Amino acid sequence: MSLEKLINRCKQRDIKAQSEVYQLFAGKLFALCLKYSKNYQEAQDNLQDGFITIFSKIDQYQFKGSFEGWLKRIVVNTALQKYREKNVLNLISDEIPDEVEVDIDETTISLDYLLSIIQELPNRYRLVFNMYVLDGYSHRDIAEMLEISEGTSKSNLSRARQILKKKVEKNKLEEKKNKVSE
Amino acid sequence: MMDEKKHIDRLFQEKLKDFEVFPDAEVWKNIEEQLVKKKKRRVVPLWLRLGSAAAVLLLLVGGSIWMFNSEKPTIELPDTNSIVTDVDSQEQEGNLNKSNELNLQKQQQDGARRDEEIVIIPNTKPKNRILKGTKEKNYTVAESSAGSSSLDPTRNTKALNETNNTSLSKNEKVKNVKEKFDGVNSIQSTETKMASNAKIDEVQKNLGKKDMNEALQENENSVALLEQNSNDKKWSVGSTIAPVYFNTLSKGSPIHSALASNDKNSKPSLSYGVKVNYKVNDRLSLQSGINSLDLAYQTEGVTALITSTNSLANETNINTNVNGVKIITLSASPLNLNSEVLTQELAANGEGAFNDLSGDLNQSMSYVEIPMEAKYALLQKKIGVNVIGGVSTYILYRNAVDIQNSNGSVTLGEASNLNDVNFSGNVGLDFDYKINKKLYINVSPMFKYQLNTFSKNDGGFKPYFLGVYTGLNFRF
Numbered sequence: 143m144s145l146e147k148l149i150n151r152c153k154q155r156d157i158k159a160q161s162e163v164y165q166l167f168a169g170k171l172f173a174l175c176l177k178y179s180k181n182y183q184e185a186q187d188n189l190q191d192g193f194i195t196i197f198s199k200i201d202q203y204q205f206k207g208s209f210e211g212w213l214k215r216i217v218v219n220t221a222l223q224k225y226r227e228k229n230v231l232n233l234i235s236d237e238i239p240d241e242v243e244v245d246i247d248e249t250t251i252s253l254d255y256l257l258s259i260i261q262e263l264p265n266r267y268r269l270v271f272n273m274y275v276l277d278g279y280s281h282r283d284i285a286e287m288l289e290i291s292e293g294t295s296k297s298n299l300s301r302a303r304q305i306l307k308k309k310v311e312k313n314k315l316e317e318k319k320n321k322v323s324e
Numbered sequence: 325m326m327d328e329k330k331h332i333d334r335l336f337q338e339k340l341k342d343f344e345v346f347p348d349a350e351v352w353k354n355i356e357e358q359l360v361k362k363k364k365r366r367v368v369p370l371w372l373r374l375g376s377a378a379a380v381l382l383l384l385v386g387g388s389i390w391m392f393n394s395e396k397p398t399i400e401l402p403d404t405n406s407i408v409t410d411v412d413s414q415e416q417e418g419n420l421n422k423s424n425e426l427n428l429q430k431q432q433q434d435g436a437r438r439d440e441e442i443v444i445i446p447n448t449k450p451k452n453r454i455l456k457g458t459k460e461k462n463y464t465v466a467e468s469s470a471g472s473s474s475l476d477p478t479r480n481t482k483a484l485n486e487t488n489n490t491s492l493s494k495n496e497k498v499k500n501v502k503e504k505f506d507g508v509n510s511i512q513s514t515e516t517k518m519a520s521n522a523k524i525d526e527v528q529k530n531l532g533k534k535d536m537n538e539a540l541q542e543n544e545n546s547v548a549l550l551e552q553n554s555n556d557k558k559w560s561v562g563s564t565i566a567p568v569y570f571n572t573l574s575k576g577s578p579i580h581s582a583l584a585s586n587d588k589n590s591k592p593s594l595s596y597g598v599k600v601n602y603k604v605n606d607r608l609s610l611q612s613g614i615n616s617l618d619l620a621y622q623t624e625g626v627t628a629l630i631t632s633t634n635s636l637a638n639e640t641n642i643n644t645n646v647n648g649v650k651i652i653t654l655s656a657s658p659l660n661l662n663s664e665v666l667t668q669e670l671a672a673n674g675e676g677a678f679n680d681l682s683g684d685l686n687q688s689m690s691y692v693e694i695p696m697e698a699k700y701a702l703l704q705k706k707i708g709v710n711v712i713g714g715v716s717t718y719i720l721y722r723n724a725v726d727i728q729n730s731n732g733s734v735t736l737g738e739a740s741n742l743n744d745v746n747f748s749g750n751v752g753l754d755f756d757y758k759i760n761k762k763l764y765i766n767v768s769p770m771f772k773y774q775l776n777t778f779s780k781n782d783g784g785f786k787p788y789f790l791g792v793y794t795g796l797n798f799r800f
Contacts (some may be wrong), residue, residue: 160356160359161352161356166350170344172344172351173340177340189351190351200360232482251339253340256335256339257340257343275333305425309333310335
């Protein structure tokens with residue numbers, strides 16, 4: 143069955159089609175949720191809410207642009223919505239820190255370590271870093287979506303990078319230590 | 325400086341590019357629950373409901389008239405359906421078996437390729453693994469090095485994805501067992517082997533699923549098959565028993581016009597039978613069955629004048645040959661015939677004796693009822709609420725009129741104006757209570773309006789009956 147047919151059946155609230163769409167995209171969208179959430183449980187909650195929104199608004203998808211892109215936007219918005227509601231985004235200072243240089247050996251670092259340090263970032267740093275670096279939003283988009291200024295977005299991004307660099311470096315050192323001790 | 329900064333961005337971009345993780349199964353369960361709830365809450369416009377009910381009714385009426393005309397007023401329709409379905413499923417199975425061999429090879433190839441992938445699924449404590457399991461490699465990641473094909477969300481790779489999914493869970497199981505015996509350290513090296521060495525019948529089970537899915541995608545008629553694929557129990561059978569109360573919407577008497585204004589009442593009688601129900605979709609089901617039905621009503625205060633001759637015209641709709649007596653007239657009590665005049669008249673015709681019997685006139689009719697009804701669900705919780713509409717076909721097998729007073733009862737004969745086959749329009753409610761997945765009780769108050777009980781001279785009698793049908797039903 144083509145994706146288009148599947149989507150049309152979802153518009154008729156066909157639970158089997160909905161299940162298929164879920165099966166098709168849950169993997170990617172859950173990965174997205176994991177990046178935007180601070181832990182596994184929150185990511186699952188976001189995924190769940192995201193899919194509910196997807197299926198209730200699927201009539202609005204008019205086959206313009208990729209379906210996956212549409213799904214991702216909804217899921218990202220779902221994740222952002224939580225923080226907007228909780229108003230936890232305004233607690234972080236706006237000062238732009240000095241940038242720190244780090245040399246990274248890509249091969250030794252694991253995906254789930256990277257994921258875990260993303261999740262450990264303060265909420266707004268995490269969102270800004272994800273949106274800008276991983277999902278290609280501009281600072282202007284981010285400012286609008288998070289209801290912050292562009293300057294704040296930029297400073298949050300460099301703070302996020304700074305924290306991530308430190309952690310990656312630390313991890314690298316530990317790896318070396320482990321190798322030596324082995 | 326800029327280079328370094330981009331470097332860390334690129335590190336994350338590259339590592340997280342094709343990153344996919346499957347959430348716990350409970351996530352879909354929760355979503356499904358909410359979706360189903362929403363669907364229920366959706367209000368179907370009234371005209372649509374009425375329209376579809378009318379359409380179903382029309383279909384059923386047409387169907388039963390057609391069946392009646394072809395002189396086979398039976399309920400073979402559901403049976404035919406079930407045979408057709410069986411054939412379909414057999415064909416389907418046949419196809420599956422045939423393609424199993426081919427796909428087994430394919431699967432093995434897939435399996436071999438899968439060895440190169442890091443395909444792991446979360447189990448009991450996925451949270452910890454994601455967050456802290458830096459050294460443990462079995463976190464929740466399906467990162468494909470063979471890559472683009474299984475990640476590419478086009479329709480061609482969908483089946484592949486699904487296969488991967490099902491195999492993944494299999495891997496997981498195998499892996500769990502392995503963990504217990506061999507400890508954590510050896511998992512990395514053995515898990516992929518375990519996957520490919522999985523028991524052959526498990527693989528075949530997998531294949532069955534996969535083939536079904538593929539067949540569904542290719543087959544344009546997939547809707548019917550999909551429904552078949554699901555585990556829904558579509559059929560149920562049950563017993564029904566109901567007190568029924570027969571009455572008329574208007575005055576009038578189908579026996580004699582003189583009795584039109586007499587009071588009529590009815591004793592509740594019992595209807596019982598069996599019922600078959602076929603679920604068309606979540607909301608709609610069709611039901612049929614066979615019931616015995618005894619209807620009876622009394623016309624109060626009646627006098628029957630009985631003579632052994634044929635000399636006076638029979639003004640009633642009763643055929644009688646009981647003990648050679650002939651009813652010549654019936655009237656409301658007190659006897660309004662001038663018995664002297666009558667005696668003289670009878671005497672003139674060479675007949676002397678007549679009897680008059682006063683009491684209540686009983687008309688009773690026994691039918692076999694074949695209902696054909698559509699049931700639409702309004703509420704589907706532990707207790708379900710449904711509306712029912714449909715028609716019933718009745719086949720008359722007993723027909724009697726008697727007169728009853730304190731001295732006993734005398735059978736006068738049988739009504740001459742009853743149709744052998746007649747119909748009713750049925751509406752009602754149905755409440756069901758699920759005892760478990762297979763058993764449910766239902767209580768269903770029904771109103772059945774008789775359409776053509778009488779062939780002629782119904783005397784303005786508009787009969788209906790009310791019944792509260794109770795049943796124990798078995799789903800399969």
